[in-house]
Amino acid sequence: MSAYESSELEAIKNLKQIAREEQILPGTAICGGCGGLEALRLAAKVLGEKTVFVNAAGCFTLLAVFPYTPLKGSWLYTNMASASAGAQGVRDALDVLIEKGKLTRDEDVNVVVVAGDGSTYDMGLSSTSAAIFRELDFWYFCYDNESYGNTGVQMSSATPYGARTSTSAVTPASREGTEHGKKNLFEIWRAHRPPYVATVSARYPVDLTNKFLKAKTLKGPKLFIAHAPCPTGWLYDPEQTLSYSRLAVDTGIFALKEAVNGDVTHTVLPKRHRPVEEYLAGQGRYRHLFEPERNERALALIQEQVDRYWEAVSQ
Amino acid sequence: MTRQLLTGNAAAAWGARLADVDYIPAFPITPQTEIVELLSRWVAERDLGGRFVTFDSEHSMLTAAGAAAATGARVFTATSSQGLLYGFEMLYTIAGWRVPLVLVNVSRGLSSPITLEADHNDVLAARDSGFVQIHTETCQEVLDSVLMAYRLAESDDIKLPVIVNLDGFTLSFTREPVDVPEPERVREFLPSYEPNHAFIRGDQPMAQGTAVLGGFAYSYFRYQLHLAQRHALEVIELQAKEFEGLFGRSYGLVESFQMDDAEYVLVMSNAFATKGKAAVQRLRDRGVKAGLVRLRVLRPFPSEAIAASLAGRKAVAVVDQNLSPGIGGITFQEVASALYGANDRPALVSVVGGLGGKNISDPELESIFKDLERAASGDSVPSPRLLYTRAEKVSMDKLLSIAGKEGSS
Amino acid sequence: MAAFTRIAREAILERGAMEHPALVVVADETLVDEPASAPLAGRRDDTPVLLNVNAQSARQLSVPEPVFRADFTAMAIAATGRLSSLSTALAAAASRLSGLDEEHCRAGIDAELAGELASRDELESNLALAHDVYTLASDWTAVAWPDDADESDVVEADLVDLGLEPPCRAAPSIYASANSPARHTGNWRQYRPVLEPDKCNRCWLCFVWCPEAAITLDENEFPTVDYDVCKGCLLCAHECPTDAFRVERELGA
Numbered sequence: 001m002s003a004y005e006s007s008e009l010e011a012i013k014n015l016k017q018i019a020r021e022e023q024i025l026p027g028t029a030i031c032g033g034c035g036g037l038e039a040l041r042l043a044a045k046v047l048g049e050k051t052v053f054v055n056a057a058g059c060f061t062l063l064a065v066f067p068y069t070p071l072k073g074s075w076l077y078t079n080m081a082s083a084s085a086g087a088q089g090v091r092d093a094l095d096v097l098i099e100k101g102k103l104t105r106d107e108d109v110n111v112v113v114v115a116g117d118g119s120t121y122d123m124g125l126s127s128t129s130a131a132i133f134r135e136l137d138f139w140y141f142c143y144d145n146e147s148y149g150n151t152g153v154q155m156s157s158a159t160p161y162g163a164r165t166s167t168s169a170v171t172p173a174s175r176e177g178t179e180h181g182k183k184n185l186f187e188i189w190r191a192h193r194p195p196y197v198a199t200v201s202a203r204y205p206v207d208l209t210n211k212f213l214k215a216k217t218l219k220g221p222k223l224f225i226a227h228a229p230c231p232t233g234w235l236y237d238p239e240q241t242l243s244y245s246r247l248a249v250d251t252g253i254f255a256l257k258e259a260v261n262g263d264v265t266h267t268v269l270p271k272r273h274r275p276v277e278e279y280l281a282g283q284g285r286y287r288h289l290f291e292p293e294r295n296e297r298a299l300a301l302i303q304e305q306v307d308r309y310w311e312a313v314s315q
Numbered sequence: 316m317t318r319q320l321l322t323g324n325a326a327a328a329w330g331a332r333l334a335d336v337d338y339i340p341a342f343p344i345t346p347q348t349e350i351v352e353l354l355s356r357w358v359a360e361r362d363l364g365g366r367f368v369t370f371d372s373e374h375s376m377l378t379a380a381g382a383a384a385a386t387g388a389r390v391f392t393a394t395s396s397q398g399l400l401y402g403f404e405m406l407y408t409i410a411g412w413r414v415p416l417v418l419v420n421v422s423r424g425l426s427s428p429i430t431l432e433a434d435h436n437d438v439l440a441a442r443d444s445g446f447v448q449i450h451t452e453t454c455q456e457v458l459d460s461v462l463m464a465y466r467l468a469e470s471d472d473i474k475l476p477v478i479v480n481l482d483g484f485t486l487s488f489t490r491e492p493v494d495v496p497e498p499e500r501v502r503e504f505l506p507s508y509e510p511n512h513a514f515i516r517g518d519q520p521m522a523q524g525t526a527v528l529g530g531f532a533y534s535y536f537r538y539q540l541h542l543a544q545r546h547a548l549e550v551i552e553l554q555a556k557e558f559e560g561l562f563g564r565s566y567g568l569v570e571s572f573q574m575d576d577a578e579y580v581l582v583m584s585n586a587f588a589t590k591g592k593a594a595v596q597r598l599r600d601r602g603v604k605a606g607l608v609r610l611r612v613l614r615p616f617p618s619e620a621i622a623a624s625l626a627g628r629k630a631v632a633v634v635d636q637n638l639s640p641g642i643g644g645i646t647f648q649e650v651a652s653a654l655y656g657a658n659d660r661p662a663l664v665s666v667v668g669g670l671g672g673k674n675i676s677d678p679e680l681e682s683i684f685k686d687l688e689r690a691a692s693g694d695s696v697p698s699p700r701l702l703y704t705r706a707e708k709v710s711m712d713k714l715l716s717i718a719g720k721e722g723s724s
Numbered sequence: 725m726a727a728f729t730r731i732a733r734e735a736i737l738e739r740g741a742m743e744h745p746a747l748v749v750v751a752d753e754t755l756v757d758e759p760a761s762a763p764l765a766g767r768r769d770d771t772p773v774l775l776n777v778n779a780q781s782a783r784q785l786s787v788p789e790p791v792f793r794a795d796f797t798a799m800a801i802a803a804t805g806r807l808s809s810l811s812t813a814l815a816a817a818a819s820r821l822s823g824l825d826e827e828h829c830r831a832g833i834d835a836e837l838a839g840e841l842a843s844r845d846e847l848e849s850n851l852a853l854a855h856d857v858y859t860l861a862s863d864w865t866a867v868a869w870p871d872d873a874d875e876s877d878v879v880e881a882d883l884v885d886l887g888l889e890p891p892c893r894a895a896p897s898i899y900a901s902a903n904s905p906a907r908h909t910g911n912w913r914q915y916r917p918v919l920e921p922d923k924c925n926r927c928w929l930c931f932v933w934c935p936e937a938a939i940t941l942d943e944n945e946f947p948t949v950d951y952d953v954c955k956g957c958l959l960c961a962h963e964c965p966t967d968a969f970r971v972e973r974e975l976g977a
Contacts, residue, residue: 015928015929015932016928018928018932020931020940020941022937024937025902025904025905025937026904026905026909026936026937026938026950026953026954027904027905027906027907027908027909027953028904028907028909028936029909030935032912032935032936032955032956032957033935033955033957033958033959034935035935037935037936038933038934038935038959041935041937042932049517049520050517052515052520054382061526062526064522064525064526064898065525065526065527065528066525066526066527066528066532066896066898067898067900067903068898068903068904068906068907069522069525069898069900069901069902069903069904070902070904070905071520071522071901071902072520072901072902073520074515074516074520074521074522074523075521075522075523075524075525075898076382076385076515076522076523076524077523077524077525077526078378078381078382078408078524079374079378079404079405079408081374081375081404082372082374082375082378082379082405083378084375085340085370085371085374085375085376085378085379085382086378086379086381086382087382088340088368088370088375088379088382089338089340089378089379089380089381089382089383089384089385089386089390090382090383090385090386090515092338092340092366092368092379092383092388093337093338093382093383093384093386093387093388093390093515094386094515095366096337096338096364096365096366096388097337097386097387097388099364100337100364102387102507103387103516106517106518107516107517107518107519108516108517109515109516109517126371126372126375127371127372127374127375127378129371130370130371130375134368202933202935205932205933231957237958238957238958238959239957239958239959239961239962240962241935241957241959242933242959242962242963243962411895411896412895412896412897413891413894413895471890471891472888472890472891473891474891474895511892512890512891512892512895512897513891513895513897520901521897521898521899522897522898523895523896523897524896524897525896525897525898527896528760529760532896535886536894536895536896538886539886539888539889539893539894540894542886542887542888542889542894543888543891543894545888546888
């Protein structure tokens with residue numbers, strides 16, 4: 001019924017196969033060096049022009065601010081809690097209008113939720129769970145910058161253990177800032193058994209592109225978590241966004257993987273993981289773990305969590 | 316046309332069926348559930364060509380409803396009470412998008428304490444949302460209002476969502492004879508929806524619901540919402556004439572009952588207005604010049620029509636089946652404001668009753684007319700008068716005593 | 725977006741937009757012509773403007789006198805190494821123009837920054853910056869504070885009757901497609917990436933990774949930066965494997 005392509009799409013081999021045409025143009029109010037926008041821009045190149053982005057309240061609300069839109073495709077800003085239900089309304093309406101002959105198949109679009117981690121991990125989870133349960137044919141792009149970024153970097157349930165945010169301050173009583181570890185969204189989604197769940201990083205554009213290409217061949221929920229380094233919230237210079245993208249993968253704290261009908265494959269496997277400290281050290285949000293003295297306990301705990309994850313993978 | 320015995324809920328569902336809606340996002344809540352049960356069956360049996368989807372909440376349901384309307388589908392949905400409040404954010408949002416859809420609200424008192432039967436605090440909480448509000452009195456009016464709501468919502472200069480309200484239990488679960496018009500006749504009145512201002516399609520991209528920065532841009536869009544609402548006053552009356560021509564039933568912004576020479580007037584809305592009409596009849600039989608004005612369209616608020624109906628009467632009681640704690644009846648405030656500029660203002664009395672479906676009994680209606688006589692002769696009456704009988708007080712004291720509460724009088 | 729600090733001996737009556745400022749401080753000269761920010765709105769003929777300019781800039785904005793110009797950004801970077809110290813520099817300059825003693829200005833900076841900065845050293849370098857600014861501004865004449873807001877010249881507003889417009893106009897939707905490049909975000913840039921084509925190996929990385937899509941490839945696959953929209957994040961320069969981007973402090977913005 002929908003805009004998915006039934007034929008197998010050829011995976012690309014190198015980044016010069018990435019589309020030169022842009023789908024998201026410049027001029028938005030998104031922060032310079034935004035890792036989330038970098039990933040969305042690459043994803044949009046695969047999705048193409050016949051796409052509607054159904055936005056949940058978050059940083060990317062600022063993509064379309066009247067009277068400007070950066071999109072060649074369409075946009076619908078819904079709310080914070082139920083963009084997935086908005087996607088369902090759009091998808092269902094398109095299907096019915098096509099069935100009734102009020103719309104031609106050529107006019108069909110990809111329906112793509114765009115949401116930050118605040119909406120995705122917290123308020124919007126029920127709505128998304130319901131959409132996956134109903135096997136809605138849609139895309140979900142979560143730009144995970146690990147905080148409520150647009151409101152000034154407050155803690156979300158995607159904020160990692162040990163990170164400082166504006167609502168998880170570092171004090172003598174709370175030396176780690178954020179005390180809980182982030183939710184495992186990938187597994188929460190995967191437990192619903194959608195056809196496709198993947199993590200992506202703009203630092204690995206070929207991997208990102210191929211994942212979106214593969215998802216194009218699948219009908220049903222296609223869910224993406226994009227690692228979204230955030231200079232504003234993670235407190236580093238914007239030029240270093242890709243350094244942290246790379247270090248996240250190289251240290252193993254962010255795993256690039258996909259689950260096709262529930263079966264997990266890791267798509268980028270560094271031969272040996274670098275110490276996770278290398279990822280943490282330069283980010284202002286972790287500065288308190290290193291200065292004025294090292295918080296060995298917290299650093300060891302973070303490393304341990306990463307190690308345990310990869311041990312489980314190798315078994 | 317067929318004549319059927321339909322509940323208010325079934326009449327609402329028939330309205331949606333005759334409107335040939337494309338999409339029905341749903342979520343169960345008492346006393347609305349029968350509407351979506353019927354529609355889901357009709358969709359399953361292909362009596363209705365659209366799609367029916369059950370959501371995880373009213374918030375999601377309303378989001379999907381608005382999004383589908385923004386895509387270009389004709390959308391019907393329904394809820395009640397807590398459900399309306401759970402989806403509240405989306406009422407403002409959808410109205411702001413300027414997309415047409417019809418939402419049937421089956422009125423039910425709000426928590427807390429949680430209860431089941433009707434009052435209008437739920438629907439009146441939504442009165443500032445930008446939705447048009449049509450409040451109905453009979454099962455026939457429910458069906459007719461759903462059809463008129465679509466015609467209005469989709470009109471070129473309007474493009475607003477509409478709430479059609481009916482009372483839980485007293486109408487939702489009450490079967491009455493209802494004329495169900497032929498689909499062909501309905502299509503004469505309500506052609507199919509052609510979205511020309513808001514749509515989602517591949518060959519004509521557009522951005523909807525965008526953020527605005529700056530009060531002057533925000534104000535422009537909000538003022539336009541208001542101006543469209545005010546314009547709807549005119550459009551509703553024109554379309555009601557057309558409806559009457561086709562189906563023989565006449566509906567106005569307000570309904571005047573025995574108002575020609577009326578001196579003592581009740582202002583009521585929804586199903587209990589019929590009880591008010593019965594009281595008016597009784598008083599007329601006794602030679603009292605009583606009358607009733609029924610508020611039918613609550614948004615836009617027909618201030619001029621109300622002022623014209625009520626000016627020059629001796630006394631008017633506005634009976635609110637709702638309570639805004641700290642001020643009193645909600646529609647009383649609005650009727651009073653409509654009368655402020657009128658010459659020859661009547662004495663005005665505020666009455667609150669029927670909360671949580673509590674009966675407004677014939678003796679209570681008699682008391683209201685007594686209050687009106689007192690007010691007309693310059694005596695003071697409690698305002699708002701909170702209707703509560705001695706028998707009810709005795710029963711309540713018993714409950715309090717069983718609940719282990721001392722100190723009841 | 726707007727935020728205010730107001731302090732007065734009398735009751736504060738003005739809220740929101742300032743109608744008649746005694747001094748306007750513009751932290752980014754490129755905002756002067758921005759209709760969305762319009763920092764000079766409400767300025768009278770004699771209202772002084774404190775303008776942060778780029779000393780190396782080829783273009784001089786024409787702002788009617790009285791204007792006090794300085795490259796506070798350069799001063800801030802020189803003193804503390806941090807762009808965020810621009811606030812300190814401008815606060816000091818505004819204090820000087822307001823006739824505030826340096827001592828009071830120092831106390832204010834101390835109070836404002838104490839909770840924000842990681843070390844005493846950073847605070848000291850901010851105080852040193854304030855001193856530099858006071859020295860620079862020693863010959864500036866202080867702002868003349870009006871005794872009372874003169875509002876006798878306020879005239880009736882020119883109100884319009886909006887009238888009902890069709891829903892296609894009256895909804896906050898956008899029919900235009902991809903029109904955001906018209907909103908020039910190039911004035912966000914403090915540093916400019918400049919390609920040295922000799923060093924470029926045409927690897928596409930800067931094009932692929934520019935979050936803004938501000939880099940396009942020409943027919944020979946050389947990158948071109950659109951300076952109208954480039955926000956100056958410098959990802960391109962940082963990631964370039966052949967260091968083909970030179971970084972210059974912004975000149976013509």
